[in-house]
Amino acid sequence: MSAHSENTSGARMAAPVQPTADAAAAPALLDVRDLHVAYDKVEAVSGVSVRVGQGQIVTVIGPNGAGKTTLLSAIMAVLPARGDIVLAGQSLIGREIEDCVAAGMNLVPEKRELFSEMTVQDNLMLGAFHRYRTGLRDQDQTLAEVYELFPRLRERSGQLAGTLSGGERQMLAVGRALMAKPRLLMLDEPSLGLAPRIVREVFRIVARLREMGVSILLVEQNARAALQVADYAYVLETGRVTLEGPAKDVAQDPRVIDIYLGLGHGAAATN
Numbered sequence: 001m002s003a004h005s006e007n008t009s010g011a012r013m014a015a016p017v018q019p020t021a022d023a024a025a026a027p028a029l030l031d032v033r034d035l036h037v038a039y040d041k042v043e044a045v046s047g048v049s050v051r052v053g054q055g056q057i058v059t060v061i062g063p064n065g066a067g068k069t070t071l072l073s074a075i076m077a078v079l080p081a082r083g084d085i086v087l088a089g090q091s092l093i094g095r096e097i098e099d100c101v102a103a104g105m106n107l108v109p110e111k112r113e114l115f116s117e118m119t120v121q122d123n124l125m126l127g128a129f130h131r132y133r134t135g136l137r138d139q140d141q142t143l144a145e146v147y148e149l150f151p152r153l154r155e156r157s158g159q160l161a162g163t164l165s166g167g168e169r170q171m172l173a174v175g176r177a178l179m180a181k182p183r184l185l186m187l188d189e190p191s192l193g194l195a196p197r198i199v200r201e202v203f204r205i206v207a208r209l210r211e212m213g214v215s216i217l218l219v220e221q222n223a224r225a226a227l228q229v230a231d232y233a234y235v236l237e238t239g240r241v242t243l244e245g246p247a248k249d250v251a252q253d254p255r256v257i258d259i260y261l262g263l264g265h266g267a268a269a270t271n
């Protein structure tokens with residue numbers, strides 16, 4: 001094992017993968033096992049295992065190109081994968097996006113993918129499409145809840161989505177995903193391109209969602225903010241998990257401090 005495998009914190013190198021006490025403490029809502037995802041023959045995710053406990057915020061941090069978006073896309077069945085993806089005991093590997101939504105997962109993609117020429121409210125209602133199609137008629141109630149979470153969206157409900165600021169667009173993307181009433185919300189770089197004040201607001205909302213019982217898988221390049229809000233963390237590098245542990249321990253890991261948190265913040269780096 002490398003020199004980083006043992007440090008004073010509780011974080012540990014990923015291999016061999018064994019459930020930690022912390023991960024086992026909460027029953028797994030999402031259990032991704034040995035996932036492989038390739039573009040043509042080039043593997044972008046190579047044997048990744050990730051768990052999200054019920055009611056947890058779990059973050060995956062790592063550099064650009066590490067495979068974070070690929071991982072979330074595969075979990076959501078946007079990309080085909082090998083391995084297993086289990087949500088609340090139900091295996092979803094090889095299924096369709098709609099099956100994943102029906103099972104209770106939703107993804108806020110990095111590109112947010114809003115309909116600029118539609119109003120804020122119509123964008124939100126689209127998020128409830130699956131529930132509507134299956135005969136559920138609780139959309140007005142859910143919309144009221146989303147507006148309570150994002151008062152700004154209520155103010156802007158009749159405006160075209162294309163006229164929103166970057167922060168408002170991110171709120172709308174999260175709000176639309178919440179309209180599907182997911183048990184597991186996956187967020188791909190929600191802070192990307194946003195001003196620091198808006199980033200803080202986004203992370204406040206993420207913490208609030210956990211209080212509301214939504215479990216969260218949060219992918220971020222903003223490691224500092226992600227580790228602050230998360231319960232558990234994985235470091236993904238070139239398609240593999242290189243470190244995992246309780247977020248507070250990962251934040252203390254010398255290598256994480258060195259590479260992801262920068263120098264001069266908290267504990268001194270060792271090299």
Ligand SMILES: Nc1ncnc2c1ncn2[C@@H]1O[C@H](COP(=O)(O)OP(=O)(O)O)[C@@H](O)[C@H]1O
Pocket residue numbers: 039044062063064065066067068069070071
């Ligand atoms: N559509 C694609 N076709 C081929 N390679 C891709 C595609 N999307 C991503 N990749 C490659 O897969 C790897 C992981 O990319 P990605 O999952 O986007 O990383 P991250 O989200 O961590 O920045 C990178 O090497 C990237 O170049």
Ligand SMILES: [Mg+2]
Pocket residue numbers: 068069070110189
């Ligand atoms: Mg990405």
